Amino acid sequence: MDNTPTVIGCRHVAKRFGHVEALRDATVTVPPGKVVALVGDNGAGKSTLLKTLLGINRPDSGEVVISDREVHLHDVRDAQALGIDAVHQDLALAPDLSVVDNMFLGHAPSKPGFAGRLGMLDRRRMAEQTDAALQELSIRLPSLSVPIRELSGGQRQAVAVARAVMWSSTAVLMDEPTAALGARQSQIVCDLMRTVASRGLGVLVVSHDLPRILEAADTITVLWRGETALEAPASDLTVPDLVATMVGYRQGAA
Amino acid sequence: MKPTYPRGLIALGIAATMTLSACGDSDEPSSTSGGDITIAGVLANTSDPFLASVQCGAAEEAKDRGLTLKMYTSTAIDDNETASNFQTATLKTPSGIFADPFNGQQFVAQYKQLMQKGVPVVTTTGTDPRTEYQAIFSDYNTAPFADEALSGVSDGPGSMLYMGGAPGIPPLEGRTLPFLDAVAAARPDLERLEDEFSGFDTNKATTDATSIIIANKDLKLIVVAAGPDAAGAAAAVKQAGKQDDITVIAFDAIPPEVAALKEGTIDVLIAQNPFEIGRQQVGALVDYLDEDHSGPVPTDQEEIAIPSKVLTADTVDDAENSDYVYKASC
């Protein structure tokens, strides 16, 4: 928490919305190449914390750190410029577009030359890069060109993760990635998280799936009523430990 | 044909504009009988140059006689709007009303009420049985025009087409069917093809007429009941290059028809006299009011039939025919 290299994190952040203190003293640190899980009961402030790290909210006090430097983010584009990307709960994918088109939504390259000035897409390059990106994450899909709504939930999640990884260079933030998935698909996503981390990016995951996240994460940070109540290596913790901390039995223990 | 937009608002806006505008202008109502006379006019659709011309005639007569004329009109055919216009018109308790709704029987109950109260009602559509004071409309006797109108049709057998606009409009059918009967009698060698109803839509009329022209190489005559349809038929004939082979006889004389007449794509127009109709509507009301009646208004006046006239390219610009050329505005 002190001198660990931090690709993304925050220290003693507080945030209030009207009369509600969403965050009081939140600290989380994500080192490069590690998966950090953020857990907590409903209303603990996980969502707010995520949005603060992404620049959607601005903290009332405390600091946000990206790549070991304190930053002041004004909006999502600032975070994206610093190499941060996120996989939101709703995935933000366009159901009718293909995998390739979705991967490049907002970043689509043009064909070189005159055709490019007409706005023609270089779909060949897009397909090649998509293929490479998916391969690097060991994601296997039956087709890259069908509309994405024809893929299963887990496959769509995988594409959303792959997209975030493709366009981020520092860290990937994930909000409840396994919430809507079955067992097999959740496993695939957790394996993905490890693969992403293994490429050197930091991964911050917000999750309710305690058993699975204990397996997948390196470090667990527990949020209770807007405060960081616990931060410890996953290997030292069990599910009952987490549940107890989440409901407030053990504050500040580490 | 019913548009789907906030019509009420527009109708009110236009009604307000109309009452404020020069048409139906109301300065000092002076009247020969020593009372203030206000006439209300309800017209179905002033985008139709026929009715716009009726309004012009009415306004002219009102001005000459020195009385107040208030108009309540819409810009498209919508029975609901016409009904609300009629309602608004009667709210102001006018001395007399003339009404030209699309659906002639629409206000039978209201006419009865008004007539009971001594407010004379005049219509161009007529009612059956008669409930208004007087009906003033175009003479149905159009059969005598057949000979002159058919003079340009080549001899020998062939086919003819009637484009009826839209079916089920009594005044329209009243004028056109006698003419068609006369045509059939004069030229029995012309086979009458299946009638087409293009719904007053110029584009559709062009397509329909073109299709008929393609399907019937021996087509010699097209009779068209309404203005927009006639414009479409004229365009179809012109596009097919068949001005010399096909005679087009059209009813009414809206500006596009007159232009086509002068160009030669329409051969003959059988035009009503909307200005006279408008004048006589106001005139009939004022004459009654001037006579100092009391009690309910009688319904036994003779109908007044205003004759139509044949217009050709040579005669359309004659001064004596100016009342037969419809205008979109006064």
Add this chain to the structure above:
Amino acid sequence: MTAGPDTTASAPPEAPVDDRAIASGGLASRLLQSRATWVFAVNIILIVIFTAVSEDGVYFSTANAQSVAISATQALLLALGLAMMLGAGIFDLSLGANLVLSSVVGALVIQEFQDPSTLEYDRVGVAVLLGFLACVITGLVFGLVNGIIIAVADVNSLIATLATLGIGTGLGLLLADGSDVAGLPFQMQESIGFRTVLGVPLPAAAALVLAATFWFVVRYTRFGMHTEAIGSSRASAERAGLRVRGHLVALTSMSGAMAGLAGFIDLARFGSTALGGHNNDALAAVTAVVIGGTLLQGGHISIIGAVWGALLAVILQTGLVIAGVPSFWQLIVVGLVLLVAVVIDRASASRRAN
């Protein structure tokens, strides 16, 4: 397709393939499944039937092909713009009013060149060119206003265009003084309205060129991809950083310009405006577009389908008239054919889903 040997040391074991998604087939199978192909087939069947039924097979003639082409032109122009808008998830009821207003403005501009006493035209070429520009620009501005109301003021597109429909119609009537503006130079009909290029009526050729352009844009360009993305999921598009508002305004303006062009075609065909006949244009355009396979809810555009859809209505209408079918039956038959076309597609769609 993307089996990957892992190259990094701490990588997890290779992920199992979740192969429950349907792989796409080849070109032939995709064609068979597309709605556009179905509508095309229906069109061909109708042409065959009408040719057989008409005397001397006169339905299958150059004259009729030209008639069908030009009759479908305005509907197609409106359908193209509407297809793009539907693809992005917005609606437009005001297209017919736009067409009418644009034609009125154009007609009035042309009339400026008319000598009021002799009714002769001076510098016809200039007059017509300016009239053309007036039509298209009026249409574009109308569309722009729609776009601003929808995208910037964030009004539901159905309501917004319902309102502009009324405003546009009223404005058109006001400017036209209540009725059609007539008496435009006859050269317009000769050189444009009735002109053919290699046998194809000029207005229809223009519409076809535009259709080809739109097809290209939807298939191959970023603009097309963004349009479908916005319709597929507006939130996702915004999240991805697309400038959604600007895009929507661009779409409505384009549609508006097409409506303006369609308005000019009225002038070129009739030498006057045709105020009364465009009340159902927007609805007819939606029908053509949706029958052709563009989704009402957005996310998928079929330009080719819109072309066949626009032709379907005209093929039907002209066929029935040429076959001598009474007017009242025409309405019934048109409704039935539309129903059959849609039912066949629904049946094939549910077969695909099983």
